[in-house]
Amino acid sequence: MNKQLKDHKQIGQELELFFTNDIAPGAPFWLPKGMVIFKELEKYIRKLTENAGYLETSTPIMVKSELFKQSGHWAKFGEHNMYNLQLSDEADGSNPEGYTLKPMNCPESTILYRFRPRSYKELPLRLAEIGRLHRREKSGEVNGLLRVRQITMDDAHIYATEDQIFDEVSNILDMMIQFYKSFGFEYEFRLATRPETRAGSDENWDKAEKKLAEALEKKGLKAGDKLGDGAFYGPKIDVHIKDAQDREWQLATVQLDFHMPEAFDLKYIDEKGEQKRPVMIHRAIFGSFERFLAILTENFQGAFPLWLSPVQVQIIPIAERHNSYAQKVLEQLKAAEIRAEVDARAEKMQAKIRDAQMQKISYMIIVGDREESENKIAVRSRNGQDSGTLSLEDFLAKVKEEVESKA
Template identity: 45%
Template sequence: MLKITLKDGAVREVEEGKSILEFVKEVSNSLAKKVLAAKVDGETKDLTTVLTKDCQVDFLTFEDADGRWALRHTASHILAQAVKRLYKDQNVKLAIGPAIDNGFYYDIDMDKQLGEADLKDIEKEMKKIVKENLKLERKEVSRADALKMFEEMGESYKVELINDLPEDALITLYTQGEFTDLCAGPHVVSTGKVKALKLQSVAGAYWRGSEKNKMLQRIYGTAFEKQTDLDEYLHMLEEAAKRDHRKLGKELDLFSLHEEGPGFPFFHPNGMVVRNELINYWREVHRRYGYQEIKTPMIMNRKLWETSGHWDHYKENMYFTKIDDEDYAVKPMNCPGGMLVYKSHQHSYRDLPLRLGELGIVHRHELSGALHGLFRVRNFTQDDAHLFITPNQIEEEIQHTIDLFDEVYSTFGLTYTAELSTRPEDSMGSDEIWESATEALRNALEHRGLKYVINEGDGAFYGPKIDFHLRDSIGRTWQCGTIQLDMLMPEKFDLTYVGEDGEKHRPVMLHRVVYGSIERFIGILIENYAGAFPTWLAPVQVRILPITEKHADYAYELKKKMFDLGLRVEVDDRNEKVGYKIRESQVKKTPYTLVVGDQEVADKTAAVRKRGVQESTTMKIDDFIAYVQEKIASKSEEF
């Protein structure tokens, strides 16, 4: 009997030669219905895999990334099979068809140019294949046999892929019904497991990503276990399209992007209001949490970047210049400047923790194809802070920082999940330092009771980190905040403090950002709120509409009163019907629209219409102002 260790540490016995599927049925019939694949000693395998030795087996469902991957990989094979069935006279040749983060694709070479109507036909055929519930059978053959098979099939792209493999390689094939594909797997046990699928688009893609090769047709799709989950995902995509921050940024006149500065956003007056309100809030919160603000230069000498390690580990992302025949770099990060500020004074243990915050503009070289609105730019403002602490303050300071994060994110109605990112391949420092730093972060998370996942190898080159992934109003996640523990930079910059014993000691440093970048956070908020900012952030908080020209004086009187009290207010006195102006105010997502006519002038009131509400409420002006001021002061998301 084999001893199989499960994920929870339990050990079960099973007869040698049984498949994983047979084993999971022995563990739990209900679990067997959900399991899509399994990890055997860390390697993802099909459920048909035979157990031959003692090992650890982790069952994978659709909740697991590798489980989703297996199901969507099978969906890509179903897509290829459907195309082969439908277009037998179109000289179809298959290239590659992997699973991807949110679905799958298959690259296909064929005579017919596919359109939307064709995708519907292919999807219909795919659903037939799902109903057929065809088993996926894995087989290993010699390289020579595989070449012969795919040459006879006329699959020239598969032949090219096989030719790139070693001559003694065993080639893995998967067969479902009449369809056989070259594939390493893994897959789910049958096509019937892919219960909900949708083809989304077709685009061009060069074979093997090279423009020297032929342009193929890439069909994109997605797949889920349940139709309800697919429907929710498609609804989220529709909502995301409506909320696209690039589209809303233009409609609401917040920012623009120009070919004269690709990746360098231009903020308009409305966008500057949002930006400055975020900065004002950042300063107010950080003052309460004991931070001091600094500002460091944008361009500094090469020697600084060599000391920090950026010259060796981050050079390809940096911009450079020469001053007086010496090499200088435009800063991609604020931390080295923060080191010099710390080093400008001798510090005592009584000064620590020392929390230095900086709204620093940084520049990083991004490939033009990667640029995306405010989400991926080449210059941005990091809401950075560098905390200098003693070793025994590490956990307390991490908890203090997470308290700050909790307050900020809850203000915007955002929840988060945490991720512990560990040592990358291109890193500085000893194994002991990395292990100590990683353990300190892990302890802080566990003592707080905060659930987290491990992201192997995604730490900064100078230290491990905790990343905070925010969940927005339609369920998407965004990586924003981070806390990075750094024991290396203080060493490289020879930072010290005088301890209680009168001797010099090395401080530990925390790097952290809350927004991540002001620009990207604005993009996230635009999409989270669909452009309808809460009152405290709205570029125009109140729009006053006089019904006729004779009511304009009263409208401007109200504007002055509100403006003097700090409200952002505009008057729309155009010679247009009031209904038209109300609709336009709603389109511009103004929180409060005030209509004033004869009655309002006489009573010193206004007909108040809240954003998204059809009915108006008559209010005394002083009452309305007090109401709006309370909403602004509390940063309420409600109206």
């Protein structure tokens, strides 16, 4: 790590966003300000997926282990990478059954699909889920938000016919590009092919790898290779981004899967009334919210873009007699859904400005005698830029535009 740059754990503490505690290794605690960012990101991804025709669902966190035996996860990841419990319904603890905290959503998503018979008219069926997953990362590998045991993932599973694969993968790649561009990240695609230990026939692997390579090619996207790095059930296209320190991270992924539809005997009725097997496409855009937030925090060094700023505007009355005007300004900002606070402490104006800058608050509004008598506000940005005196209406219009453009 570059000496001048702070890591996300330090920034998370200083700005009161999140922290970890030995009482829950690998599972972060979210403070109110961190939760503002978390919820804004959630809102953004929900909007993107809704616009792309996904339907949101939710499945249980804890299910009987037999589900993961059927899916193949048990054999692949073993008991050591999942949290498994023996639970009994009886008072004396007899006849315990094996349960697992889900390490991924896929097997449960197939239960939603199998809820009733499906017709070709419903395909592609895009089921999204922002779910909490648990994975037993080794304690030596747990690191702040970058590697956690409790993961929030913006997951989705698409059930489609083979003819629909290209359009679906293509739309997902577009969504990934739009998403990562909006944060200003550089990104690269990687095609990850069949691993040594895998499920499914070579014929299906040939077909799946070819389909993904075709999707990249037809979109004119270059992709590096990750030979043998596919999921055990199918090949994938991963998105790698570079952070502020030139470190590379794998975040988004789209995976093509012919195996799980077979393992769970998924079907749909085609135009001729015959039973067919759908394909399953797994995809995540953030990947893990926790990891994405760690990278964002370090990338911006806590100075988040306005739409993510926990406090967007700090109102600074110059003297105590300006507090009630400051309060009036606050009410108007809140009515316009701007996250604002008044610093009414009996401190010097310069000290209040310095503190707001330390807290990386995007804008400061300074109000004194002149502003109050003219019914205006003086605006400064956190990087010291002075926007002069303007009307609250003009400021609100500027701020709204900046929020909406996610600049």
